[in-house]
Amino acid sequence: MGKPWILPSILKSITGTPPPCTEGNREEPTSPLIRPIHYAFDPVPSDHDIPTSSDFFPQLRECLQHPPHDECAYIQPTDLHVPWPTSFPAAVQCKHWQEVEQSARELLDEIVSEIQKEAQSRSQSQDKSGGRLLSTQLGASPDALPQKKLHEVLETAVTGTIYMFPAANVARARIMAKAILLIFLHDDVVEAHDGSDAGETFLDLLLQSDRLPQTPPPEGDTEPGLPWRQRILREFVNEVLTEDPISGLELLQGLKIWSQHTRSHILKDQDQMANYTNLQDYVEYRMDDLAADFDHAAIHFTTNVHPTATEIAGLSTIRRLYLIHASLTNDLYSYAKELHDLQTRGCTMINSVRVLQNNMMVGDDTAKGILRRILLDVERQLHAEQQRLRMNATTTETQNIIAQAVVQSLAGNLFYSATTYRYARVVEGAKLE
Template sequence: MPSSKLSVSSVNGNICAPENLQDVSQIAYAYNWLHDAPYLDLKTSLLPLAGYERLQQCRTPSTDGGDEPTDVNGFDIFPVRAGLPWPTGFPKARQSRHWEAGLRISSELLELFSTDSSMFTAVKLNGRSLAKIASHELLLPEEDRFTKFATYLFPEADKERTRLLAATIVFIVIFDDSWEMHSEDKLGVVRDDFLRRLESNGEKEKSKSELQSLIGYVVDGLKSHDKIAGNGGQEVIDRLADFCRHVPPQSNFASLADYLSYRNIDAGVPYILACVKFSLESDVVIEDPKMARILRLVSDHVSLVNDLASFDKELKALEDGKVCYMINAVDVVRRLLGLASYSAAKAVTYSVQLEVEAQMEEELERLAKGRILSPKEEQFVSAALTMTAGNLFYSVVTSRYGGEAAKIDV
C-alpha cells in the first residue's frame, strides 16, 4: 500500500533533477509488496551498491575512443527522494527520454494485434485469444501498460532503438507461454508465422496484413541498425525466438538455485540482456566468461524481484481458480523450507534478493580491482545493472501488480 503522505505532484516533482522534469513519464502508483512483512527494517538492512555507483560515474565510451555525455537519451530517477517504496540497495534507476516514441509504436502494434482476424482464432489454453490479450492491454492508460517496461530497462537507447525495443516487448506480451502452442492448431500457426518472420535471414516474407508489415519493419530495423553500430539487433531477434520456444515449466524444483536457472529462461533474461546490448550500440560478447558471474546475479535479481512483485496477484489468481498452478520463487521457498505462511516465505525470498545484491557488490569490487573488464564491457555491465534497477522501479510504479489499491492520491 502506498503511503498516505504521497501525492502524484510530490512524487513526480521529486523523482529527478529539476532540469529533467519536463521529460518525466508520470507516476501514478506506488506498490509495496512487502506490506505484509512489517518486521523487515528496510532502512537499516540495505547494502549500498558502491560498485554500481562507480561504474555509473564512468563516462560512456564513444566509437572514436573519447567520452560522450551520459544523459543524452536518459536521466537518473531517485525513488527514495520521491517517497516511493524502494526495497533494494540500488541508489537510483534511470528513465528514457524517448518513452513517448516507444509507447506510440507499442500502441500501434497492440491495436493491430487486437483487430487482426487471425488473432481472434488463436486461442490459448486459458480461453483467451491473442486479440483479447492485446485488447486487455489497451484498456490500461498508455503510461501504465507493460510496454512501458522499455522506458526504465533501456534508458541509453536513442529514439529509434527505443522504438524497436518497445515493439519487441509487445511480442513478449503476446507470445508469452508460447510453449502452449502446437504447430497443428491455429495458435501454433500464428506463432510459427511470427517465428518465420523473425528468422527470415534476408528473405522477405509475404506481408498479407498491416500487422505482418509492422512486424517486418521491426525485424528489418533491428538488423539494419547492426550495420550502423554494434551487433545486438540480431541477438535480440535470436533471443526473442528462443523465448517463444522455451520449454514448459516444471512443477517441482529441488532447490532455489534450480528454480532460478529455469527462471532465467522463463523470465526472458537472455532476451533482455540482448536488448541492453542493442540499446548501447555495443558489440560486447555477452557470453564472455569474465562477465558470467555478474550477469548470473543480474538474472537472479530480475527473477526474484518479478516474483516478489507479482506474488500476491498470482496467489489470488490461483485461489480464485483462474490458473491451475503457480510458479513463483516465494512458493518455492515456502515449500523447500516448510514455512507456515506466505508472508514468511516472502520475507525469506526478499532476504535472498539482498544476498544477491551483496554478491553483486563483491563481484563488482573483484572486477574493478583486477581491471578485468574492458571499457565497453564495463559500460555493458553498468547498463545491465541499470536495467535491474529499472525492472524493480517499473514493478513499484505499475498497476500491474498492486492494482488500484496502490494508486497514489491526487
C-alpha cells in the first residue's frame, strides 16, 4: 500500500477558492508593471550595518537607468521602502506578474476542486481524523490554517517566479509558476512530516516515473480514466515539453533530482546538523538542498538558451557562486521562520545562521552579521567573474546571457527574500503600513 496523500489533509477544509495573493496594506509601485508588495524587512540588526559597493554589476545598473525592451522590470528597492544592503544596484521582476498569478491560481483552484470532490466521498470519521492530524502537524486549527497556507503557497509561487526568473516570456513564466507551486507544496509536506514518513506529493509521482518522456504526446492523445493527480502532473509535463523539449526536459529532471534529495536526506540531516565543523562543509550540503539542477535548468528555460557541455563547463565558477549566494540568502532571511517552525511545530532546522552560532559560539544577531559579510564577499567575486567572462574573447553569447541571468536571479532572490510573506509573516514590523 502506498503512502497516504498528504496534500488533501492540508487543504481539505477549504470551502471556497484560494484567497487572493494580495492582502491588506501595500506599497504602491510607480508602474503597473511592478507588482505591489506588502512586507519588507532586513533580518540583520541596524547596528551590524556593513558598507556596500556601488561600483559592481554595471550592466544591471545600466538596465535600471535605461530599461531595455525585454521581459524584465527593473526596480530600485529603496523607492518601495525595501531594505537593500547589497551590492546589486537593482532588483529585477518579470513584467508578466498578472499572468503568473493567473497560472498559479488556476492550478491551485483545480487541485482544491478535486480535493473537495474527493472529500465528499470520505466517511465523516476519516475527515475528523484528518482534521486532528492537520492540527497536530501544523500547529493550527484545521478551520483556520488552510486559507493562510493557501495564501502562502500561492504568494510564494508567484513571487518566486517573477523575482528569481524574471527573463521569462509569458508562456514560460506561467509554466514556472506551476513548477514552483509544486515545489513548495512538496517542501511543506516533507518539512511537516520529517521526510520519509510524509505522504505523496505531485513531485513524488514524478519521482516514481522510471523515465521522463523526451517529447510531448501528439495533440489530443490523452489517457481516459487517469486519476486526477496523475492527470494534473501529466498535463504539466506535457506543457513543459511542448514549450521546449530540450531545456524543458532538463527542468523536469531537476525537479526529480531535488525531490529525491528531500526524501533521502532530511532525516540524516537532522542528526548531522550539529556535526558541521565549518561553514564550507555546510555550504556544500546546502547547494544540493537548494535544488541546484532545477535552478540551473530554470535559468536556461526562462532565457531560452541551450548551452553545450563546453559552455556549461566554462560557467562553473559563476554557477557555483550563484548557488552559494542563493542558499545563504535564503538561510539569512528564512531564519526567523525556521526558528518559529522549530519551536511551534518541531520542524527540522537546517540553516547557516545556526551553524555559525554553534561553531563560533556567538548570538544569532552576530551570526547574521557575519553571514551578511560573507554574502557581500560572494557578490564581489560574482562581479569579478561576470566581468572576466565579458572581457574574454572566447565567451559565447549564450554564456553571457546565462551570466547576466544569474545576476538578475540573485538580485531578484534577495528582493523576494526581503518581501515574501513566507518569511516575513513571523517578523515583527515587517508588514508595510
